[in-house]
Amino acid sequence: xxxxxxxxxxxxxxxxxxxxxxxxxxxxxxxxxxxxxxxxxxxxxxxxxxxxxxxxxxxxxxxxxxxxxxxxxxxxxxxxxxxxxxxxxxxxxxxxxxxxxxxxxxxxxxxxxxxxxxxxxxxxxxxxxxxxxxxxxxxxxxxxxxxxxxxxxxxxxxxxxxxxxxxxxxxxxxxxxxxxxxxxxxxxxxxxxxxxxxxxxxxxxxxxxxxxxxxxxxxxxxxxxxxxxxxxxxxxx
Ligand code: C5P
Numbered sequence: 733x734x735x736x737x738x739x740x741x742x743x744x745x746x747x748x749x750x751x752x753x754x755x756x757x758x759x760x761x762x763x764x765x766x767x768x769x770x771x772x773x774x775x776x777x778x779x780x781x782x783x784x785x786x787x788x789x790x791x792x793x794x795x796x797x798x799x800x801x802x803x804x805x806x807x808x809x810x811x812x813x814x815x816x817x818x819x820x821x822x823x824x825x826x827x828x829x830x831x832x833x834x835x836x837x838x839x840x841x842x843x844x845x846x847x848x849x850x851x852x853x854x855x856x857x858x859x860x861x862x863x864x865x866x867x868x869x870x871x872x873x874x875x876x877x878x879x880x881x882x883x884x885x886x887x888x889x890x891x892x893x894x895x896x897x898x899x900x901x902x903x904x905x906x907x908x909x910x911x912x913x914x915x916x917x918x919x920x921x922x923x924x925x926x927x928x929x930x931x932x933x934x935x936x937x938x939x940x941x942x943x944x945x946x947x948x949x950x951x952x953x954x955x956x957x958x959x960x961x962x963x964x965x966x967x968x969x
Contacts, residue, residue, distance in 0.1 A: 740766030
């Protein structure tokens with residue numbers, strides 16, 4: 733397993749534009765998760781004050797904002813986000829080295845401990861899509877190329893599929909955070925995720941953070957769902 737930065741690797745995605753519901757879920761799962769993730773839908777619909785309210789619950793917050801713009805603009809946005817109290821945020825590696833360094837400098841200028849994570853190739857893109865946007869295929873080589881750029885530019889890690897951990901860990905070493913969505917407890921509904929791993933498989937493969945959305949937030953009892961996953965991981969530790 734990679735160097736653990738958070739004692740509990742579970743980050744629950746609060747993918748809803750309904751703030752009272754997000755707060756209710758967040759409070760019920762907080763004792764069982766390592767952090768909470770808010771994304772573009774949440775932030776765009778509810779604004780910065782809603783992010784502050786999630787931060788105030790007390791768990792580390794991952795702002796899944798995927799910034800991609802010129803360095804000066806990304807620096808300003810990164811500074812603003814770090815001021816909201818996010819512990820982790822992300823940027824598109826394809827924005828290039830200057831943009832990545834600008835995000836790192838601005839974010840850490842506000843909070844030296846904030847983690848900046850790179851998005852390599854969106855998992856919704858296939859090799860044929862890379863042709864259309866002028867990126868070199870195959871996607872797995874592009875993922876590695878962009879992850880290497882992320883490391884060289886001072887980022888703390890990348891988002892990846894749990895199935896990509898092997899080659900990324902080999903190329904980037906243990907001191908680089910691998911953040912994996914596409915996690916499904918055994919027997920859970922896959923919904924639109926295709927290549928999934930269970931929480932335990934992903935941690936065993938070397939994931940540092942497991943981003944888990946619907947299996948927790950859409951469960952009848954989100955607190956119980958989060959606890960079950962946390963207990964499974966604890967039992968195997
Ligand atoms: O509900 P589910 O567990 O599939 O949610 C996964 C979360 O991770 C969502 O918030 C989704 O936006 C995010 N994500 C993803 N795949 C990526 C990057 C982020 O599923 N490649």
